[in-house]
Amino acid sequence: MGGDERSLGQDATREMTVLQPADAVLETWRPSRFMVVVAHPDDADFGPAATAAAWIAAGSVGRLVCCTSGDAGAEDPDEDPIALAATREREQRDAAAIVGYDDVVFLHQPDGALANELPLREHLVREIRAFRPDAVLCNDPEMIFWTDGGVNHADHRAAGIAAVDAVYPAARNPMAFPWLARSGLAPHRVRRLYLFWTERADVWVDVTTTVERKIAALGMHASQIHEPERLAERITAWAATEGARVGVSAAESFRRVVIDEDEAIDEDEAG
Numbered sequence: 114m115g116g117d118e119r120s121l122g123q124d125a126t127r128e129m130t131v132l133q134p135a136d137a138v139l140e141t142w143r144p145s146r147f148m149v150v151v152a153h154p155d156d157a158d159f160g161p162a163a164t165a166a167a168w169i170a171a172g173s174v175g176r177l178v179c180c181t182s183g184d185a186g187a188e189d190p191d192e193d194p195i196a197l198a199a200t201r202e203r204e205q206r207d208a209a210a211i212v213g214y215d216d217v218v219f220l221h222q223p224d225g226a227l228a229n230e231l232p233l234r235e236h237l238v239r240e241i242r243a244f245r246p247d248a249v250l251c252n253d254p255e256m257i258f259w260t261d262g263g264v265n266h267a268d269h270r271a272a273g274i275a276a277v278d279a280v281y282p283a284a285r286n287p288m289a290f291p292w293l294a295r296s297g298l299a300p301h302r303v304r305r306l307y308l309f310w311t312e313r314a315d316v317w318v319d320v321t322t323t324v325e326r327k328i329a330a331l332g333m334h335a336s337q338i339h340e341p342e343r344l345a346e347r348i349t350a351w352a353a354t355e356g357a358r359v360g361v362s363a364a365e366s367f368r369r370v371v372i373d374e375d376e377a378i379d380e381d382e383a384g
């Protein structure tokens with residue numbers, strides 16, 4: 114649905130109200146492969162696009178999975194949802210090309226009715242096992258009410274918890290959806306989650322060199338964004354505020370969840 118701009122707050126002052134750790138950490142770990150899982154076309158670009166672009170520029174391979182095609186993202190009840198979905202998929206593919214993802218996958222779940230149920234989990238496990246990411250970036254599913262007002266979209270929460278549940282334990286358990294393993298999609302251990310749109314951020318990624326690409330990617334979502342220049346100003350100001358916490362010009366923040374330390378995986382794979 115529309116309105117994802119609100120996920121960033123009405124202006125750049127949200128950060129003033131958010132409790133942050135005194136020792137904000139600049140993230141230096143970088144996944145070789147990462148997957149971004151979102152509810153709607155444009156979520157990834159309002160979300161971690163500058164981080165994705167920075168990691169890809171440094172040599173990572175990234176893939177984007179959109180659970181819906183945003184077919185309810187307009188104000189007119191007579192709008193054709195199929196045509197809107199096609200428009201939004203095209204916009205997202207254009208934006209993804211700017212960020213540098215190797216592919217965009219659409220799961221074609223219903224916009225506005227996304228549910229963390231077994232069929233969605235199976236879709237996500239299939240994508241994770243096929244792509245084999247070290248890290249998955251998704252919405253913080255615990256984010257319901259924003260401190261400065263507003264409610265996080267139900268689809269965002271559903272996409273976030275669906276991604277978490279697919280990562281752990283399903284993707285790594287050969288007996289979860291056993292037909293997947295039997296058909297050659299071997300279990301896979303995602304080492305880390307990076308949760309965005311969170312008020313519990315604990316790591317910051319330096320996006321000084323890629324925040325402009327985030328803005329350019331957002332510009333591809335013409336059906337959703339009606340004041341691109343104002344949006345660009347807000348994104349720039351927001352990234353600068355985040356960056357100031359860790360002493361860089363621009364940053365994006367995440368709530369980091371380490372599931373497996375790298376050493377544990379490397380020992381397993383060696384053994």
Ligand SMILES: [Zn+2]
Pocket residue numbers: 114117152153155156266269
């Ligand atoms: Zn959204």
